[in-house]
Amino acid sequence: MRACVLLPPQRTPVLQLSRIEHEVWERMLDMYYSLHGWDAESGRQTMDSLEAVDLKAVADRLEEAGKLRLASMTPSNY
Secondary structure, three states: OOOOOOOOOOOOOOOOOOOOOHHHHHHHHHHHHHHOOEOOOOOOEOHHHHHHOOOHHHHHHHHHOOOOOOOOOOOOOO
């Protein structure tokens, strides 16, 4: 399960919304993670996304620590 990611309240005239439906927020997070090649379930980068930016050594250490998945998970229900 990914960590709780909260949207801070907006106080600018441009964004008058102070609340967003939980389901909408979760779909937005899933889409964001998917676009960046991250794991949608955990909210973490994947081996592939780290290797794509030349961070294989970091990916290897995270994998050893059990904090990394091998491939990105793409949500199918946007």
